[in-house]
Amino acid sequence: MAKPWSPAAWAVWGKTSDYEAQEWMPLVQHLRDSAAVAGFVWDWLPPRAQLTVEECLPAVASDGRTLLRWLAGSHDIGKASPPFAAKSPPMLGRMHQEGLDLPVGLMPDDSRRAKHGLVGQHLLTEWLVARGATVPIARSFAVVVGGHHGVPPERPELEWLKARRHLLGDDAWAAVQREILDGVAERTGAEQHLAAWLAVPLSIPAQAVLTGAVIVSDWLASNTELFPYGDADVPARAELAWEQVGLPPPWHPAAPPPPRELMAGRFPRLAGRSVRPVQEATVEAAQAASSAPLLIVEAGMGSGKTEAALMAAEVLAARFGCGGVFVGLPTMATSDAMFTRVLDWIEHLEGADTTTVFLAHSKAGLNDAYRRLFATGRLSGIHDDRHARASALAWLQGRKKGVLASMVVGTVDQLLFAALQAKHAALRHLAFAGKVIVVDEVHAADDFMRRFLVRALEWLAAYGVPVILLSATLPSSHRQELVDAYRRGLGLPSEAVTNGRDDYPLVTTVTGELTRCTTVADSAAPRTVTVEVIDDDPASLTRLLEEATRDGGCVAVIRNTVPRAQETARHLREHFGADAVRLHHSRFIATHRAAREAVLRDELGPDPTDRPGLRILVG
Numbered sequence: 001m002a003k004p005w006s007p008a009a010w011a012v013w014g015k016t017s018d019y020e021a022q023e024w025m026p027l028v029q030h031l032r033d034s035a036a037v038a039g040f041v042w043d044w045l046p047p048r049a050q051l052t053v054e055e056c057l058p059a060v061a062s063d064g065r066t067l068l069r070w071l072a073g074s075h076d077i078g079k080a081s082p083p084f085a086a087k088s089p090p091m092l093g094r095m096h097q098e099g100l101d102l103p104v105g106l107m108p109d110d111s112r113r114a115k116h117g118l119v120g121q122h123l124l125t126e127w128l129v130a131r132g133a134t135v136p137i138a139r140s141f142a143v144v145v146g147g148h149h150g151v152p153p154e155r156p157e158l159e160w161l162k163a164r165r166h167l168l169g170d171d172a173w174a175a176v177q178r179e180i181l182d183g184v185a186e187r188t189g190a191e192q193h194l195a196a197w198l199a200v201p202l203s204i205p206a207q208a209v210l211t212g213a214v215i216v217s218d219w220l221a222s223n224t225e226l227f228p229y230g231d232a233d234v235p236a237r238a239e240l241a242w243e244q245v246g247l248p249p250p251w252h253p254a255a256p257p258p259p260r261e262l263m264a265g266r267f268p269r270l271a272g273r274s275v276r277p278v279q280e281a282t283v284e285a286a287q288a289a290s291s292a293p294l295l296i297v298e299a300g301m302g303s304g305k306t307e308a309a310l311m312a313a314e315v316l317a318a319r320f321g322c323g324g325v326f327v328g329l330p331t332m333a334t335s336d337a338m339f340t341r342v343l344d345w346i347e348h349l350e351g352a353d354t355t356t357v358f359l360a361h362s363k364a365g366l367n368d369a370y371r372r373l374f375a376t377g378r379l380s381g382i383h384d385d386r387h388a389r390a391s392a393l394a395w396l397q398g399r400k401k402g403v404l405a406s407m408v409v410g411t412v413d414q415l416l417f418a419a420l421q422a423k424h425a426a427l428r429h430l431a432f433a434g435k436v437i438v439v440d441e442v443h444a445a446d447d448f449m450r451r452f453l454v455r456a457l458e459w460l461a462a463y464g465v466p467v468i469l470l471s472a473t474l475p476s477s478h479r480q481e482l483v484d485a486y487r488r489g490l491g492l493p494s495e496a497v498t499n500g501r502d503d504y505p506l507v508t509t510v511t512g513e514l515t516r517c518t519t520v521a522d523s524a525a526p527r528t529v530t531v532e533v534i535d536d537d538p539a540s541l542t543r544l545l546e547e548a549t550r551d552g553g554c555v556a557v558i559r560n561t562v563p564r565a566q567e568t569a570r571h572l573r574e575h576f577g578a579d580a581v582r583l584h585h586s587r588f589i590a591t592h593r594a595a596r597e598a599v600l601r602d603e604l605g606p607d608p609t610d611r612p613g614l615r616i617l618v619g
Contacts, residue, residue, distance in 0.1 A: 002186045008098035008176050009183075012080045013091040015222065015229075020090055023229040027079050028180060033227045035073030035188050036238035038217040042068045046250040046323025046434030048292075049209055052463050056203040061196035063189075070190035071141070071210055072217040075148045078120030080177050082169050083111040099172040106167070113160070114167045118153045121146030122161055123168065127181045133198040140201035147211045148218055150423035205433070205462045212430025216404070220245065245395050248354045250323025250434065251406045256314045256350075259283045266314075266348045267307055277521040281507045282308035282468075285518065286315040291511045292466045294457070294486040296442075298474050299505035299520065302606075305470045306338070306440065310345050313436040316466035324355075324406035324435040328415050330444040332361045333597050338440070339409045340369050346390045346407055357390045358402040360410025366594035400424050403431040412439055412449075419455035433463040443471040443478065450478070454485040461489025476502060486510050538571040545572070545616065552613040554604060559618065562587050569618040576616060584619045 005028050014027030042050070042065040053064040078084065082102045085095060092102070121142045128138035146152045161167065168174070185191045202210070221227050226241035256262050259275050262283065278299040285295055295312060297305055313325045327342055329335045339359050346355055359370040374392040396405045403414055404427065415437065418428040437460055445453050460467050469482060476498060484494045487510060495515045497508055503519040534544060545555060557572075559565040562585045569583040584596055603612055 002183060005183065006176075006179060008100060008172070009179050011095045011098045011100065012085070012176060012180075013088060013095075014076060014079055015224075016088050016091065017224075017229065024088075024091065025229050027076060028183070030221060030227075031073045031076060031180070031184060032187070033221040033238060033241075034075060034214075034217050035069045035184065037220045037227075037241060038069045038072035038213065039065060040238065040242040041072075041213050041217050041220070044247055044249060045209075045213065045430075047321030048323070048464060049430065049434035051321065052203075052209050052433055053206045056200070056206045058196045058199060061193040063193055066189045066193060067197070068210060068213050068217075069188040070185060071144045072214050072221075073184040073188050074120070074124055074181060075145050075214050075218055076116060076120065077123050077145065077177060077180060078116030078118065080169075080180055081114070081116065081119045081123075081167065081173065082106055083114035083119065083167055084116045086111050100169070100176065101172075103166045103170065110164075110167055113157075114164075115149070115153075117146050117149045118157055118161055119168065120148075121153055122158060123177055124181065127178065128198060131194055131198060137198055137201045140207060141197070143207055144202075144210045144214055147426060148214045150215070150426075151421075152211075205429075205459075208426050208429040209433050209463075211426035212428075215424065215427055216430070246393060247395065248356060248391070248406075251317065251325075251353065251355050252323070252351075253314050253318045254350065255318045256311070259311065262311050262314070263307065265350070266311065266345055268348065269344070270307070276304045276308075278505050278507070279304050279308040279311065281518055281520045282312045283315060285507050285509045286312040286319075286466075289316075289319075289466075289509060289511050290513050292316070292320045292464045294461070294467045294469070294483065294508075294510040296469045296471070296474070296479060296482065296506075296508040296510075298471050298479075298507075300522070301472050303505065303522075305472075306341060309438045309440070309468045309470055310342070312468055313438060313466075314349070316436050316468075320464065320466055322434055322436045322466065324408070325438060326403070326408045326410075326415065326432060326435045327438045327440065328410060328412035329440050330412060332363055332411060334441070335359070335361050335410050336367050336594075336597060337601050339367060342407065342409050343369060343373070343390055354389045354391045355407055356396055356405040357392055357407045358396055358405035358410075360399075360402055360408050360414045362399075363590055363594060364410075366591055368598065400427055403428055406435075408435070412445070412453075415439065415456050416449060416452040418459060419452040429459065429463075432460065433465060435465065437465055437467045438470070439468070440470045441472075442469040442482070443474045450481070454481060457482060457485040458489035461486045479508065483508065483510050483515060487515070538568060541568065542572065542575050545576070549576075549614055549616075554611055554615045555617070557616060557618045565618050572616055572618065576614070580614045581616045581618065584617065 009028050010026050012027040013024050014030035015025040017023035050064055053067065054062045057064065085092065086102055086106060124142040124145050125138045128141060129135060143152050185194065220241065226244055227237060259280050263275050263279065278297065282295060282297050297308060299305055316322065317325065327338055329338055346357065357373065359367055364370050373390060396402055415432065418425060418432055457467065467486065480497055483497050487495065490512050492512065497515055498517050503517065505520040505522055507518045507520055509516045534540065548555060557568060559568055565583060565585050569581055573581045582600065584600065588596065600617065603615060
């Protein structure tokens, strides 16, 4: 049994309710809460994310759960230092009674620069070195503590602190710091693994996943509604808090049936439609992959790529331990349209588990389906003991936490942020390290966006995450660039994928063992596309549309500026009538724009029988 904390350790404050410190929590209590809830966080992570951590640990000590609990229990050790203590003058008297005083010469700016994450990384590094670790190995663990507020310290900051050792405190402070670190290692069970862990460094992917998980644990333990001020029985305290949050376990799909049965079960609205060649080829590629693959699916519009990707995602999630799916699209409008399709797919998944859902873009609150889902907690639909249930939880909201939901649909920039050195980027890494990633209309990425997509693919490959990219018009050079990025993440050199051929439709598979292109039979009916250069003044356009819509039909008129679109719509309404012409552009109020997009999706959906007799859309 671990010996009790000393009065000096109990005197160090970790949290206060306000500047006057009318309520406060000892640092050791907050660390115990964080370590306890971190165990629940680990169990909540998908197996694929857990494996990213455990596969870099020695086989004799491959205990990622204990590692996370230890790091979460050590994350605020930097608060046991003079710069942080000085932030709450009312707390200084209690610490003074235990011999913990501020050093002479402590400046107000020191508390700002000597942030407790920076101090914590330095203290844990020194503690690990004293345990026999080399400096590089010690830093590979301590950086998780340094980055728990979103951005890990950089070398100049560490050198600045190293040159000012008085900021770490005197011998009394050092004794408390050692006591807390020793106690956390003993109480979490990390003590028995440290010698083995410190033989090899943590991999960078493991550092990112652990940092994200520590951030989640810290946010939960810092919520005073879940962990109120005052001492309590820690195990029961954490268990009760986790029950209040209500996070269900990650998605655990069983091995799905063959493509034909899978299609009928997941997409009953397409009942009677046979599985198309590109769908069968995509699912077969997912089933045949020897390790988590990159699949690039190139086929024409209307060939069923979305259904192919969702079916393949279920196969890949079952095979490689992924706990969810992210579907990324170029725009909010396309994300909204995809969201309802993914919800329908979720509610036809087998199993009675509840699956958390998030719509990831800045106007998600204007999406009727998501708003209803969030208001009720779940969809109204198939609710029996054989099918999954979609649920939107309050805790999994916001641009930082939302992507941690199991099923996420949103704009592709949600994924691209993972390639940026942005604050709390580790949360996105944690979110994507356990999901199957689907990016639709990948050809829509311009040169700027593609740079970030390439870097994101490198990260995803390093995490062992399956990725499915969909496109109708992907240039061969871009295909090669995406393949090379995934191979780099696997530690492999570039390899030509098509030998100069331009086969189409095409399914490209990239794994650690092979890179292969499979030509697929084209199930689409032959079509002729005519491109003509026209005089596009309003009068000429009107004559052209009169001829094109003689027997009715739906027409899109695309202008390159909002004023030209407005002018064109006014002219066409005078000729065709206000009911026949719709105008859509980016200057509408967000609520009006969302409503218009919903109407357009209903009017111009995939079923031709639902479309109006005459519709001219100007945008």
